[in-house]
Amino acid sequence: MRENIHSSAQRHISVMGCLLMALLLLWSFIITPIHAQVERYEILHLTDAIVICEYLPHPRLDTTYVEGNVFIYFNGRTVPFKTYSDYNKYLIADHGSNVYIPECLLKTEEEPIENWLDYNYSYNLNYSEHNRWSPWIKGRIESNDFYKRAGKKTLYVVFAFEGEIVMYKMKRKIIFAYGFNDGIYKVKDTKSSKFAVLKKAEKLWSLTTEEANSMHLKKVEINHIHRFRPD
Secondary structure (H helix, E strand, O other): OHHHHHHHHHHHHHHHHHHHHHHHHHHHHHHOOOOOOEEEEEEEEEEEEEEEEEEEEOOOOOOEEEEEEEEEEEOOEEEEEEOEOHHHHHHHHHHOEOOOOOHHHOOOOOOHHHHHHOOOOOOEHHHOOOOEEOOOOOOEEEOOOEEEOOOOOOEEEEEEEEEEEEEEEEEEEEEEEOOEEOOOOEEOOEEEEEEEEEEEEEEEEOOOHHHHHHOOOEEOOOOEEEEEOOO
16 A cells, blocks of 8 residues: 555656656746757859849838838749848857858958949949948938839839849748838838848849839839838
8 A cells, every 4th residue: 555655656756857847948948049040051143033122102201112021033932132241140140050151151241331332232232223222311222223013102123133142041930121110100020931141242234124024013213212211
């Protein structure tokens, strides 16, 4: 009788110990920051990709737009895209990697003001004439490649791309682009676990009329807009 009670007590203690261990592991999983998010990356050389930048109309400010998503289209795929190579360095620093990351992705190659003045878009496409962000006039974006789609108010800057990108696969979705809520207009965070980041651009050029038509895009005769972003 005593042996049965003793055995039952031991089993109870063992079960409770397992439950306690499971709870501790679960708690540690919840409160411990998740590191090493990069599971896979691949450097691709593209020769005929297309970059698509969205600009959403502000509901209360004429000729003012809110930056939307940016995509790159290649080989029948459309993926979220960061247009500056420095993001590779920030991504690894912020999220860590489970795989070896080459030094070329961790160092900075650009000189912001010099490259902007020289239209040198090798490491930042926003220095190019196609989607040129001004450092002097806050929010001004210049381009001769503004497009719209029939019946839509969203503006697009669209141009062709040749160069290298880095395709990432993350362990889970991360915030790829932060939104905002200023009380008048709300933009949600963009989250993704698969996306591309610029490594180095070699050549950019405007779409042909036939290419634009195939994407149901019609060129808009403007050469600049004002981009709204709350401070």
